[in-house]
Amino acid sequence: MPDNPTKTQGAQTPVADTPTEPAVTADLAAEHGLNAAEYDRVLATLGRTPTLTELGLYSVMWSEHCSYKSSRRHLKKLPTSGPQVIQGPGENAGVVDIGNGQAAIFKMESHNHPSFIEPYQGAATGVGGILRDVFTMGARPVALLNALSFGAPDHAKTQHLVSGVVAGIGGYGNCVGVPTVGGETRFHSRYNGNILVNAMAVGLADADKIFYSAAAGVGNPVVYVGAKTGRDGIHGATMASAEFSEDSAEKRPTVQVGDPFTEKLLIEACLELMATDAIVAIQDMGAAGLTSSSAEMAGKGGVGIRLDLDRVPTREDAMTAYEMMLSESQERMLMVLKPGREDQARAIFEKWELDFAVIGALTDTGRMTLVNGGRTVADVPLDSLTDDAPNYDRPHVPSEPRPLLRPDEVPAADDMGQAILDMVGAPDLASRRWIWEQYDHTVMGDTIARPGGDAAIVRVHGTNKGLALTADCTPRYCEADPFEGGKQAVAETWRNLSAVGAEPLAVTDCLNFGNPERPEIMGQFVGCIEGMAQACEALGYPVVSGNVSLYNETEGQAILPTPTLGGVGLIRNLDHRASPGIKRAGDAVFLLGETRGHLGASLYAAHALGHDAGAPPPVDLDLEMRAGGLVRQEIALGRLDTVHDLSDGGLAEALATLMLAGDGYGLDVRLPNDPDGQPLAAHAALFGEDQGRYLVCLPADRAEAFAHACAEARVPVERIGDTVAGPQLAIAGVATLALDDLRAAHERFLPTLMA
Amino acid sequence: MKARVHITLKPGVLDPEGKAIGRGLAALGYDGVGEVRQGKVVELDLADTEPQAARDRVDAMCRDLLANTVIERYEIELI
Amino acid sequence: MKARVHITLKPGVLDPEGKAIGRGLAALGYDGVGEVRQGKVVELDLADTEPQAARDRVDAMCRDLLANTVIERYEIELI
Amino acid sequence: MKSAVIVFPGSNCDRDMMVALEAATGRPPVAVWHRETSLPADLDLVALPGGFSYGDYLRSGAIAGRSPVMADVKARAERGLRVLGVCNGFQVLCEAGLLPGALMRNTGIHFVCRDVHLRVDNARTAFTNAYGQGQVIRGHVAHHDGNYFCDDDTLTALEDQGRVAFRYCAADGAVTPDANPNGSRNNIAGVLNAAGNVLGMMPHPERLIAPELGGTDGRGVFDSLVAALADA
Numbered sequence A: 001m002p003d004n005p006t007k008t009q010g011a012q013t014p015v016a017d018t019p020t021e022p023a024v025t026a027d028l029a030a031e032h033g034l035n036a037a038e039y040d041r042v043l044a045t046l047g048r049t050p051t052l053t054e055l056g057l058y059s060v061m062w063s064e065h066c067s068y069k070s071s072r073r074h075l076k077k078l079p080t081s082g083p084q085v086i087q088g089p090g091e092n093a094g095v096v097d098i099g100n101g102q103a104a105i106f107k108m109e110s111h112n113h114p115s116f117i118e119p120y121q122g123a124a125t126g127v128g129g130i131l132r133d134v135f136t137m138g139a140r141p142v143a144l145l146n147a148l149s150f151g152a153p154d155h156a157k158t159q160h161l162v163s164g165v166v167a168g169i170g171g172y173g174n175c176v177g178v179p180t181v182g183g184e185t186r187f188h189s190r191y192n193g194n195i196l197v198n199a200m201a202v203g204l205a206d207a208d209k210i211f212y213s214a215a216a217g218v219g220n221p222v223v224y225v226g227a228k229t230g231r232d233g234i235h236g237a238t239m240a241s242a243e244f245s246e247d248s249a250e251k252r253p254t255v256q257v258g259d260p261f262t263e264k265l266l267i268e269a270c271l272e273l274m275a276t277d278a279i280v281a282i283q284d285m286g287a288a289g290l291t292s293s294s295a296e297m298a299g300k301g302g303v304g305i306r307l308d309l310d311r312v313p314t315r316e317d318a319m320t321a322y323e324m325m326l327s328e329s330q331e332r333m334l335m336v337l338k339p340g341r342e343d344q345a346r347a348i349f350e351k352w353e354l355d356f357a358v359i360g361a362l363t364d365t366g367r368m369t370l371v372n373g374g375r376t377v378a379d380v381p382l383d384s385l386t387d388d389a390p391n392y393d394r395p396h397v398p399s400e401p402r403p404l405l406r407p408d409e410v411p412a413a414d415d416m417g418q419a420i421l422d423m424v425g426a427p428d429l430a431s432r433r434w435i436w437e438q439y440d441h442t443v444m445g446d447t448i449a450r451p452g453g454d455a456a457i458v459r460v461h462g463t464n465k466g467l468a469l470t471a472d473c474t475p476r477y478c479e480a481d482p483f484e485g486g487k488q489a490v491a492e493t494w495r496n497l498s499a500v501g502a503e504p505l506a507v508t509d510c511l512n513f514g515n516p517e518r519p520e521i522m523g524q525f526v527g528c529i530e531g532m533a534q535a536c537e538a539l540g541y542p543v544v545s546g547n548v549s550l551y552n553e554t555e556g557q558a559i560l561p562t563p564t565l566g567g568v569g570l571i572r573n574l575d576h577r578a579s580p581g582i583k584r585a586g587d588a589v590f591l592l593g594e595t596r597g598h599l600g601a602s603l604y605a606a607h608a609l610g611h612d613a614g615a616p617p618p619v620d621l622d623l624e625m626r627a628g629g630l631v632r633q634e635i636a637l638g639r640l641d642t643v644h645d646l647s648d649g650g651l652a653e654a655l656a657t658l659m660l661a662g663d664g665y666g667l668d669v670r671l672p673n674d675p676d677g678q679p680l681a682a683h684a685a686l687f688g689e690d691q692g693r694y695l696v697c698l699p700a701d702r703a704e705a706f707a708h709a710c711a712e713a714r715v716p717v718e719r720i721g722d723t724v725a726g727p728q729l730a731i732a733g734v735a736t737l738a739l740d741d742l743r744a745a746h747e748r749f750l751p752t753l754m755a
Numbered sequence B, C: 001m002k003a004r005v006h007i008t009l010k011p012g013v014l015d016p017e018g019k020a021i022g023r024g025l026a027a028l029g030y031d032g033v034g035e036v037r038q039g040k041v042v043e044l045d046l047a048d049t050e051p052q053a054a055r056d057r058v059d060a061m062c063r064d065l066l067a068n069t070v071i072e073r074y075e076i077e078l079i
Numbered sequence D: 001m002k003s004a005v006i007v008f009p010g011s012n013c014d015r016d017m018m019v020a021l022e023a024a025t026g027r028p029p030v031a032v033w034h035r036e037t038s039l040p041a042d043l044d045l046v047a048l049p050g051g052f053s054y055g056d057y058l059r060s061g062a063i064a065g066r067s068p069v070m071a072d073v074k075a076r077a078e079r080g081l082r083v084l085g086v087c088n089g090f091q092v093l094c095e096a097g098l099l100p101g102a103l104m105r106n107t108g109i110h111f112v113c114r115d116v117h118l119r120v121d122n123a124r125t126a127f128t129n130a131y132g133q134g135q136v137i138r139g140h141v142a143h144h145d146g147n148y149f150c151d152d153d154t155l156t157a158l159e160d161q162g163r164v165a166f167r168y169c170a171a172d173g174a175v176t177p178d179a180n181p182n183g184s185r186n187n188i189a190g191v192l193n194a195a196g197n198v199l200g201m202m203p204h205p206e207r208l209i210a211p212e213l214g215g216t217d218g219r220g221v222f223d224s225l226v227a228a229l230a231d232a
C-alpha cells in the first residue's frame, strides 16, 4: 500500500472514535474485564482516554487467555530446552528434531467454554484452531488427539455434550483429512457445569523450513488470507477468561461456526506458498483474531504495524473497527510478505478460492495504528499490549495434604471377579470405541497403531520412522496432591510412549484450572506446574508448547485440576514396536516395577468408598527412567512386542487390556507380592495404582535372559504367569473370567449411555 | 396434527454450506444468485389436538433439542 | 426476489436422522410424537423480477444441483 | 498402467490413492485438478479419491459431481475407460450419474471408521479378478454417508447382472444386518455400471495395502486392474 506512510508520529495522530460509539468510561472498561487498576494503567500509557477500539484491544490482549497474567511467572519454571528442541514455547507450536532433517511440530489447546455452550461448533473450532497453530509454522498436520472431561454420566447435560463434542471433533478433523488417533476421556461430577475439550495437533516439516511469527522489514506488506471476517465470537478471549454463571448461555455472544472445508483449502494454499520464499512471518488468527495476531507479530519483531481496516474482507455490512479487531471468525491467517511478492501469493490463494488482501504494512514506530474510514481509530504502543501486559503474582496456598490410605481402610469386594468386571466396565475405564470410531483415524495412510493402545503411532510419510502420540492426566491425583499429580501426568505420557517402544522427545500441555483469584486454586496450579517441572527435568523431557485455561468454574464450583499433557516420542525403526495385545500362547508374563497396593486416590477406592480418598501414589522418577529405558531397549532390540503400562485401575485393568487387545488368547497368572516378597491383599494387588509399572509378555525361552536384563538395569521384576490359548483370565485363588464377559463389560458403557 | 419446524442460522452466523451451494450454482452458470442460506426443516406427527398446546410443546422441543439458540433460530408452523 | 426451496426425502426413503430426532425427543420425555422427518431448506436471493421466470430458473437449479431426485423431492416457494 | 487421480477441493485421500496406485502399477499417477476440462490422453484408469469434496456440503459428492472435469470423465467412461471411485469418489460417481443410486446418511447417524468384512460378490471384473468368487476379505470404512440406496428395479438389475462387486458380511461370509455398518440396501458396499468399467465402493482399499497398516486385502483391487490391463 504505497500511499500509506510507514512512519507515523503516534502520539501526534488525532485519534478518534466513530461518532456513534459509546464513550469509554471506567464502567465500560470493567464490562470489558479490565479492573480499575488495569484501566488506570491504560490511561497512563496513552495519556488520554482510549477510543472504544483501543479499549477492545487492551481488553482482549490483557485477558487471562492472551496475556497469561496469572500464569506467566510460574510457566517459567518448566524446563523447555534440550538437544532435540528446535523451538520451545513462545511460538505458535513447539518444534522438535526427529532426525534426517525433519521436525515434529505440535501443540495442545483448550476450547472448554465454547464447547459447553455449543458442543458441536465449540469442539469443531477447537480442532480448527489447533491445526492452524501447527500449519502456520510450515508443518503438514499428520495427527490429532483430544482430551475430554465430561460431567457425571448421569448428569442431565452429559449425553448431549458427549454427543455434540465427539461429532464436532470428528466433523472437523474428518473433513480436513487429518487422522484423529488418540486422546483420553473422563467423567466426573466436577465437570458437570464446565466440561474440558482439549485438542492437540501434530505436524511434520523439514527442520530448515520452519516458519515463525516475528515480523520484520519496515514497509513490508501485511496480508490477510482465508475466510472473511464476520461478527463471530467477539470477546471469545475474554469469555475464556471469566467464570460461568447459569445465564451465560443466554448472554454470551455468538460462538464461532467452523468451516473445515475452508480450513483444508487454507492448509493446501499456505503449504503451497510456503514452498516459495515469499513469506517473512506468518501467524494464525486465533483467540482475539486480528488484534492478537497483528500485535504479536509486530511486537515480537520489534517493529510497528499500521492496518487499514477498510481493506479487511468482511462478510457482514457496516462492521466497525472494534468488531473487525475483536472478531474471532475462523480459518484466517495473517502474514508479512517480502516486498513485491503480493501477486505470486495472491494467485495461490485465489486458485484455492480463498480471500487475499493486503491490509497494511510494517512501520518503525513500535506502535499499532489502525485506520478506518479515514480516521485513525487506534494508536497504541505495541509493548503495552504484549510484553508490558499485566503480570500478577497471585496469592497461592498449598493443598491440604491427604493421609495415606491403607488397604484395610478400603473394603475388599466379596466377589473379586465381579469387581474386575465392574472396574473394566466403569465409566473411566470402559472402551472408548464409540468415540474413536467416529473419528477417521486412518486417513493419510500412515496410521500404524490405531486408537486403543497406550500411544498411537503415525508413520513419518515415506520413511520407516514413526511418531508415538499420547494425551494423559489423572485429575484425581492432582486434586489430592497437585505436586505428585503434576509429576504423574508427565510420567504417564512418558510411560505410554515407552510402552510402544518410542523414545519420548517432548511434551505439550494444556493447563485447565479454576479461578486463579482464589488462593487454593492458584495453589493447585503452582503445585502441578512444579511437579511437572520436576518430572520433565528428571526425564529429560521438556515442555515445548502449551496453553492455560483458567476460570473453569460454574457457580463457585471449580473443575478438578486438570493439567493435560500431550507426549510425542520417536520410533526410529517401525519394525520394532510394541502393543498391548497378547500375540501368542506360551509367553511368560512379567510385571515390572514395584507393587505396594497403593489404593489412595485410586479408581477402586473411589468406587468402594463412594468418594475420592487418600494420598495419590508417589512417582519415583528414578525408577521410571530405569524401567522405561529397559522396556524401550528390549523393544528396539526386537525382543519384546507385547507391553502395556499400568495406570488407572491398576493390574486388573492391565490384565484385561492384554486380553481385550489380543487375538483371543488368555492369561494364567497369580498376584504379585510386595517389594519385600510378602503377599498383598487381593484388592490392593489388583487395583492399587502404584506408578512406574509395566506388564510385558515374551516367549518363555527368553524369560531368563529378560529377567537378567531387568536385574542389570535395576528394575524390579516378577514373573506372574503365562499367556494361554484359551480365552480366559485365570488369577490364581482370586477369579476366573471369560474373555467374552470381559469384552461385554468393557464395551457396554458408552453405547448404553449414548443410546 | 402435524408441525413443521424451520431452523435457520441466525443472521450473521457463518453458513459455510450455503456459501458452497452458492459457489456450486455459480459454477454451473446460474448468475444473479445472491446470498444462499441453508437451513433444516423437521416435520413432526403429533398426537395433540389443541393448537396452542401443540405449539407450546413444539416450542419446548425446539429449545430442548431441535435448535441451538446460540446460533440458530426457529419458526413453528402447524399444519 | 427470494426463493425458498424445501427438499425432503421421498416417501418410502428411510430417514435415519429424522428417526434419531424422534428417539431423542422420546428420551427427553416428549410422548405422542409419531413419525419425524427431516429435510433441508435452501434460501436464494435472486436478481429476477418476473415470478414465472424465477420459478423456472430455480426449478432448473433444483434438477441440476439442489436436489437429488433419486431420493429427494422439492418444492419451490417464492417470497 | 497409466492412471490419473482427480483432485477436488476437499479431497483428502488423493495422496493415499496415489501411493497405492504407484505401488501396484510401478508408476506414479497423474494428479488432475477438478477444473481441468479434459483428462490426459491414453489413460488406463482414472480414480476419484475419498475425502470431503466441497465439504460434503448440500450432499456428499453433489457439487464435485458437477465440476468441469466430470464431463470428460463421463465421455471417456462411455468409451470404456476404467473409473474407480472410492468413498467420496463413489458418492461423486453417483451424483454425476455414472453409477445408479445414491449414498445416504448412515443409519447409525454417526461417522464410522472401522474394519469390516467384505464378500467379493463378483470376482470376474477388472477390479476384482485378483480375489476368489465369494472370498471374504478385510475392508476398512471411514464415512458418514455410505448407506447405498436405489429403487427396487435398480436393485434387481444390479443383482441379476452381477453388478454388486462387494457386500458387507460377517467373518464367515454371511450377509447379515449386524455386519452392515451403514444400512446399505442388501449390504451393498460397491457397485459397477452396466458395462463393468466403472466401480464405486465405500470401503478404502488404499488403506489396507501393507501389514503395518492393518492388512493387505485392499491390494487386490489395484492388482486386478493391472492384471486386467495385461490381459487386454
Ligand SMILES: Nc1ncnc2c1ncn2[C@@H]1O[C@H](COP(=O)(O)OP(=O)(O)O)[C@@H](O)[C@H]1O
Binding pocket: A146, A147, A148, A180, A181, A182, A183, A184, A185, A432, A435, A436, A450, A451, A452, A453, A454, A455, A456, A470, A471, A472, A496, A647, A648
Ligand atoms: N477422546 C478420545 N479420542 C480418541 N481416542 C481416545 C479418546 N479417549 C480415549 N481414547 C483412546 O482410548 C485408549 C484408552 O485411553 P486411556 O485410558 O487414556 O489410555 P492410557 O491409560 O493408556 O493412557 C487410548 O488408546 C486412547 O487413545
Ligand SMILES: [Mg+2]
Binding pocket: A453, A454, A455, A496, A644, A645, A646, A647
Ligand atoms: Mg497406557
